[in-house]
Amino acid sequence: MKIFGLSGFLIDRFKELSWGYYLKNRALAISRAGWGTLLTALGTAGYYGAYVWIVLRAVNGQITLGDLTFLAGSFRQVRGSLEGILLQFSSLTQEAIYLQDLFDYFAIKPLIHSPKTVRAFPNPIREGFVFENVGFKYTNSERWALRNLSFTLQAGEKLALVGENGAGKTTLVKLLARLYDPAEGRILLDGYDLREYDLMELRRNIGVIFQDYTRFKMSAGVNIAVGDIDERTNQPRIETSAQRSLADTVIAKLAGGYDQQLGRSFGKGVELSGGEWQKVALGRAYMRDAQLIILDEPTAALDARAEYEVFQRFGKLTEGKSSVIISHRFSTVRMADRILVLENGTLLEIGSHYELLEKDGRYAELFGLQARVYQ
Numbered sequence: 001m002k003i004f005g006l007s008g009f010l011i012d013r014f015k016e017l018s019w020g021y022y023l024k025n026r027a028l029a030i031s032r033a034g035w036g037t038l039l040t041a042l043g044t045a046g047y048y049g050a051y052v053w054i055v056l057r058a059v060n061g062q063i064t065l066g067d068l069t070f071l072a073g074s075f076r077q078v079r080g081s082l083e084g085i086l087l088q089f090s091s092l093t094q095e096a097i098y099l100q101d102l103f104d105y106f107a108i109k110p111l112i113h114s115p116k117t118v119r120a121f122p123n124p125i126r127e128g129f130v131f132e133n134v135g136f137k138y139t140n141s142e143r144w145a146l147r148n149l150s151f152t153l154q155a156g157e158k159l160a161l162v163g164e165n166g167a168g169k170t171t172l173v174k175l176l177a178r179l180y181d182p183a184e185g186r187i188l189l190d191g192y193d194l195r196e197y198d199l200m201e202l203r204r205n206i207g208v209i210f211q212d213y214t215r216f217k218m219s220a221g222v223n224i225a226v227g228d229i230d231e232r233t234n235q236p237r238i239e240t241s242a243q244r245s246l247a248d249t250v251i252a253k254l255a256g257g258y259d260q261q262l263g264r265s266f267g268k269g270v271e272l273s274g275g276e277w278q279k280v281a282l283g284r285a286y287m288r289d290a291q292l293i294i295l296d297e298p299t300a301a302l303d304a305r306a307e308y309e310v311f312q313r314f315g316k317l318t319e320g321k322s323s324v325i326i327s328h329r330f331s332t333v334r335m336a337d338r339i340l341v342l343e344n345g346t347l348l349e350i351g352s353h354y355e356l357l358e359k360d361g362r363y364a365e366l367f368g369l370q371a372r373v374y375q
């Protein structure tokens with residue numbers, strides 16, 4: 001705020017918005033007051049009207065003086081209750097505005113669910129994942145985030161995804177985990193459509209650390225345990241995961257160790273740096289015994305040496321498992337068995353580091369660019 005000198009801009013914006021709110025609120029208050037006055041007037045008129053009526057009847061001798069006293073007392077009580085009821089009504093109509101939001105929210109149905117009869121999930125996965133002409137568009141967007149995408153992620157293979165920001169790397173990962181379903185084509189796992197498997201089982205078998213992983217304002221231990229929340233009391237497992245992701249050195253520096261509250265939202269909470277948070281989040285990938293582990297730029301905030309070490313370990317620890325890594329550092333990418341280069345949502349080239357260098361296409365160009373900078 002200070003460096004960019006934003007206070008004037010933000011204050012003006014606040015004034016503009018709050019003026020709009022004020023106008024809307026005033027209109028609401030006026031209409032509410034109008035209705036309130038009308039209802040009160042009706043109530044008062046009824047009250048005095050009834051009085052006049054019983055007094056007239058008493059004067060005419062239709063009811064006794066005793067009845068009159070009794071009725072007058074009752075009216076006074078009834079009036080109080082009636083006013084109460086009317087007040088309730090007026091506040092009900094106010095709250096109803098918000099209630100509609102709540103019911104609309106509850107009415108939202110998940111678009112992705114398990115089929116009625118599910119296919120047994122392969123353990124181990126034998127063939128792998130096959131993308132067949134996959135296309136996907138986000139609902140609020142006209143653009144295809146992915147289109148005509150066909151490739152195989154073989155069982156036990158380490159695949160790296162490379163591509164510019166917005167190329168569709170994260171979207172591809174989301175389709176693998178069935179956070180979305182393809183709009184065109186299909187994804188097969190061991191020969192059958194992903195949609196034929198139980199959704200929970202699929203997700204249990206896939207461990208993903210997204211680039212915008214969640215920083216839970218909880219203890220360091222819990223922040224790793226969320227990788228497999230049923231194992232949150234399994235301290236040895238949490239500590240092993242922390243060692244594998246290099247989070248153990250971060251946690252060793254915390255006064256409270258694994259019980260240290262993270263984030264500034266609560267008193268005594270300690271804020272970590274971006275790279276330190278990433279090491280903790282990475283630990284989640286090692287918490288679960290997944291068959292496919294996906295790391296979506298989880299090391300972007302790490303220094304070069306830490307990223308190198310993380311991926312060296314990752315390679316060893318996921319031996320025999322399938323994995324997908326997304327990174328902009330070619331020192332990391334080249335460790336993969338094969339590299340898939342995405343551009344504008346389509347597959348540009350796929351192959352091993354050396355095959356792609358030989359091919360002298362986009363990968364070779366990007367690799368050369370980065371290599372030159374570091375020489």
Ligand SMILES: Nc1ncnc2c1ncn2[C@@H]1O[C@H](COP(=O)(O)OP(=O)(O)O)[C@@H](O)[C@H]1O
Nearest residue numbers: 138141145163164165166167168169170171172
């Ligand atoms: N939730 C979303 N809603 C609409 N469009 C999105 C959403 N997420 C990503 N996109 C768009 O889809 C394209 C691919 O995004 P993404 O897969 O995140 O790229 P990458 O991970 O390669 O940087 C981009 O054009 C992006 O703007």
Ligand SMILES: [Mg+2]
Nearest residue numbers: 169170211296
């Ligand atoms: Mg991404």
